[in-house]
Amino acid sequence: MTFVALPDAFDSSTDTFTSDWAAWHEARERGTSSPFGLASLVATHWLTGASEELDGVFGTWHAGLDGIIGEGRELEGLTVLQGGRPVRVISGNTVTLTSGQDIEWGDRRLRYFERDGALALRILDPEAPTRARLRGIDVFEPDPQWVIEGSFSPAAPDSRMEITAIDGHVSDDTPAGTLALAFPDGLETLTVVRERGALHAVFADGTSGTETYRFRFIDMPSPDADGSVVVDFNRSYLPPCVFSDFYVCPLPPAGNRLSRAIRAGEKNVLLDS
Structure with a gap:
């Protein structure tokens, strides 16, 4: 992935205003293009109370009272992250995801998402076409x-x-x-x-x-x-x-x-x- 160089007007040697802005801009580009940045989202699956299979995801998933519930033998041994930090390893074939949590799934991540009480499972993939083109x-x-x-x-x-x-x-x-x-x-x-x-x-x-x-x-x-x-x-x-x-x-x-x-x-x- 390549990025366009900042023009000379953004040279950090010009002044504090410009250099501060350039640092902000560079951080934005890094954040959006990182392996699990904004451009890596490949699906948002809205869930109901009924277990269902989802395209591109193993097992079955549904919305529960305590969070997103996943069931499948593939869950065994996967790591749950809270705010990007490992908090536990899944033991068994069931997991409940809550706010701020992801599951490390190989090179991808499964992410909890909520809007107005409705829950969704998101998939982030570093190989997303949107990230590759950015x-x-x-x-x-x-x-x-x-x-x-x-x-x-x-x-x-x-x-x-x-x-x-x-x-x-x-x-x-x-x-x-x-x-x-x-x-x-x-x-x-x-x-x-x-x-x-x-x-x-x-x-x-x-x-x-x-x-x-x-x-x-x-x-x-x-x-x-x-x-x-x-x-x-x-x-x-x-x-x-x-x-x-x-x-x-x-x-x-x-x-x-x-x-x-x-x-x-x-x-x-x-x-x-």
Whole structure:
């Protein structure tokens, strides 16, 4: 697998802003292209309470009260990982997978996945065609003008918002609030949620579907005491569903389709023809 070299504008000797961004970009490419990175997902099998055989997987699998239950003689001796670390070796022909767990299956992994209470077994394969074709991530050159000051307004405690996923699934979520973004030529707003102790948004803009993928993600720090938040659109990044068709990414919620073109951050994947 080969990757496109960063242009001279990304030389880490230029300045701290550029070198920090280049380190982030390189980490993104490593993470998405690693043997069990985003591009290695080859299946997401949604489960019911009834045991069933799944394409490309040994044994039978079903959703149980305590997690994903697998049965098959091939399970004997396989290792269960928690957060990537070995926690036990399977003894017998039955296993229950819970949140954050994988099974090492030769060069592949079987992974627990949950959405709104529904459970799925995912298969990650380093030999996935999507990983084999991946050359890198196309990006805009970093530019400090896309570091925007924002003002956070918290949502009411009982606020809810509807989220539609790329596969059509509709779920209910709790917004953290809204951000008023002070672009030089006017304000824009984003609805944000809390993830891993910070703020996160799914957004589209004037480049979406043409210069960039149809939508992107952006993470930002929690607001200061006065509600101020710095949003660096140079670190806008592609959703997992760009790297494999088996992800179920959320689409931008109502109001998160910005009128302007955000020519910053990741554009799309670079693939071998």
